Amino acid sequence: MKPFSFERPNTPAEAAAAAARVDGAKFVAGGTNLLDLMKLQIETPTHLIDVNRLGLDKIEASSDGGLRIGALVRNSDLAADQRVRRDYAVLSRALLAGANGQLRNQSTTAGNLLQRTRCPYFYDTNQPCNKRLPGSGCSALHGFSRQLGIVGTSDACIATHPSDMAVAMRLLDATVQTVNGAGAERRIAIADFHRLPGDTPQIETTLQRGELITAVTLPKPVGGKHIYRKVRDRASFAFALISVAAIVQRDGTGRVALGGVAHKPWRVEAAEAAMPRGAKAVAEQLLAEAMPTEQNAYKRPLVERTLGAVLAEAKG
């Protein structure tokens, strides 16, 4: 860990201003991802801005019938919220499928969206990794890639976004609200929030320097049956090999998004149009451009079969 300075502002505007002012500043929320990365010197902020006292820890009904989730709402609290459990059950289920109780008590909504990949080479500073050290190469492409991405990947990086929560947020068409150092607010559709790796895998979101997430909002509930199915080698406390989030209506229409396959939660409109035709058709659309490695080719049949189980469950 490199020495850093620390401050604890009291308002979102102050926090954003501080981030814009200090080169190499970073926000710290629960710290469950950032601190691990700092210990390994994968993240080396010069200045930490603690955002835990900004009053961003409330879940409120919004005027359009949706929900406004403060950036600092803990994953445990969000999963347990009655309105979330009733109207956005897929979100609650996705959250509870992630990490473990202790981590969920500490992890925040914004921090979860911004958690970094779990590619093992990213974590080993002796190894080439374009995401950690742009231009150094991708060790995973011809190395250990069993967990990594199969779609939307590039020659520069095949990492996945490891979040469960983000997959449900994507399914629910959430919007990320921000404020920057100049006090300007912005709303970013979750679809536009995470980026594909392309040639710049180190740039993971469309956030700009110093931009602070203040809330994530959900539009009004869409009903339907909410399912989150996470597939993993062990029963708990493991990142997804793949996951399927789905909302299925009585008539068989609905939405579906995948986790564990791409650099962002993966959702394809054409796939949703195919839902009444069954899992195979949906999977074909979702993974039309998939380019798996030898080690993660199993994800393709796994997605299709898991989708099959999810759609069957929705009917049942």
Add this chain to the structure above:
Amino acid sequence: MKFDTPATTNPIDQLKVIGKPLDRIDGRFKTTGTARYSYERHDVVPNPAYGHVLGAAIAKGRIKSFDLAAAKSAPGVLAIVTADNAGALDKGKNNTAKLLGGPEIEHYHQAIAVVVAESFEQARAAAQLIRVDYQDDGGSFDLRAGMADAKPAKVLGGPADSAVGDFATAFAAAPVQLEQMYSTPDESHAMMEPHATTAVWDGDRLTLWTSNQMIAWGVGEVAKTLKMPKENVRLVSEYIGGGFGSKLFVRTDAILAALGARAAGRPVKLTLQRALVFNNTTHRPATVQRIRIGADKDGKITAIGHESWSGDLPGGKPDGAVSQTRQLYAGANRMTATRLAVLDLPEGNAMRAPGEASGMMALEIAVDEIAEKLAMDPIEFRILNDTQVVPDNAKEASKESQTVGSASKSELPFSQRQLVQCFQTGRDRFGWAKRNPKPGEVRDGRWLVGLGVAAAFRNNQLTKSAARVRLEQDGRIVVETDMTDIGTGSYTIIAQTAAEMMGVPIDKVVVLLGDSAFPVSAGSGGQWGGNNSTAGVYAACIKLREMIAQKLGVNSAEAAFTDGEVRTGARGVALADAARDGALSAEDGIEYGDLDKKYQQSTFGAHFVEVGVDAATAEIRVRRMLAVCAAGRILNPKTARSQVIGAMTMGVGAALMEELVVDKRRGFFVNHDLAGYEVPVHGDIPHQEVVFLDETDPMSSPMKAKGIAELGICGVAAAVANAVYNATGVRVRDYPVTLDKLIDKLPAVG
């Protein structure tokens, strides 16, 4: 005390304290955070500096140059030790690679420097400032590629090649044959407490509080490595947060803490960061195994062959995966072969049940496979091929035996062998009769359900072990021995032994362990700790009883030590009276004759497993497990059960998830943290049952006990794999059995 004739009735047989499921006496210290682990000896070392180890960034090559300037001038730094300024170092005889590398690098994350600073954070930050210029020489990292050039290598307790009868002819002639290849991956001990040491120099005398399973070995290895007299080294290991074999030997933490403390002129404490545990320390080596079994139509084995390939650094050792195959099943014609490839991966070495653990993973699938070919129940097949004598007892494979077919000359019977009874008991208890032998037929909602079974087998080893026992003036009994408790329950069974022998309640016994100032014990390893260390305490107690009897003027042969009194006939004297003029102290140990040469001492068991395989995703979840064990007298059914369920859990890990993934280009284990190296969590282990068959083994020691902690893991993984086969009809022979190996072969989701 020499133990050279079978045990007869002795005070242990009273079973007033021994054999009771008592809580562990150190439990309260662990649950209240007052157990003193090596990194937390603030009670004796109040102001230590902190050491942080830098591991090599390449697998094989040389350090061309170090740039230490930035690190040296970093805040708080007291000293930096590398091979350049460490002084002359030797290598422990149990270490294959050097514990401080450089300029030559032998494996990834081999330690090349230790930074000592005022705080942990400062030491770590400074270590990250060290720049190293390497010459990367590449290396051999792929076991399968190295198999062709692998050389015969002796396994612990056996020759590189063994042969009885004429395997080749008998196998070729067998009407039913099984020939298959299996593989097991590299595995990490992944114990909770990483290697950790606090080191203090007093002149030229060194004290190490270090997490180590084998104190006396450790003293010798530290002295050898640091080129100093043994007498000047003291090792203390009061509590150990798991070892599983990774702390049998002295490792980097101990040597670098000592070197760092010497360089800084300050006590130093040092723990390996988790990321270093996987590549810096030892691991269970991967194996590729070939098994051939020939049987006649009735299911009798006529030929059995087991070959194993593993790799290690130059000068290293093979995994002993074939060893159990020489002893477990009958069959007149047999062979085993062990081959070792040179690999430049981190050092392979002992991990819980080394040899049998990986060997049984393969052998017990093979047995399931041939039973199926014979259309026999796999339990029936095992019962039919049981043997009460060791079927391959040859010390070396003789040239003739391979062609002529001379069975081993002298018969070696097992001292006890209740393998059949284990299967019979488990079969009823587990509801084996309900198993559908046709795979892929049983469905429970989304789950394909299957049952699997495997034998458990592990030898019992006799090693001398000593202790000192003292009667205090207040009537308490104090036991001192350098035995360690690695979470197994040594404290408790030793206290039970002393309480039984001296006729006092267990709370009147104080047990002090893990200090090289105490008499040398068997230590913890190879499941030999329990039987041998308590036998050593038994011996010391016999001596103390004699001293007490003499002091009280009674005949020790007639004296009964019971309820805090020494009784002869109707007369009883308080035990404490014997110490009224001062504490009485006796030291003795157990030493063994040749009973283990006349009788093969082994432990046996049967593992039963039910799994569910998700019909869509192929996720595998264990639903219930049963182990039936026959392993001599169970000294404490509670701590013994804990050992077995822990071992079963580790077996589930080996079956379903544990694998150190080799990067074959760069030569290292990629998943070197606990997020990447998965071990079972609570959710993976729903229900475990353990049954101990009633058994005492008079050949093993006056305790009549044997090992149990490693038996528990042997065979588990195969029972899981066999259950997966029964559930799905898909046979996976390459561990771990993960969903990607099944997914293409399951029926369509519908």
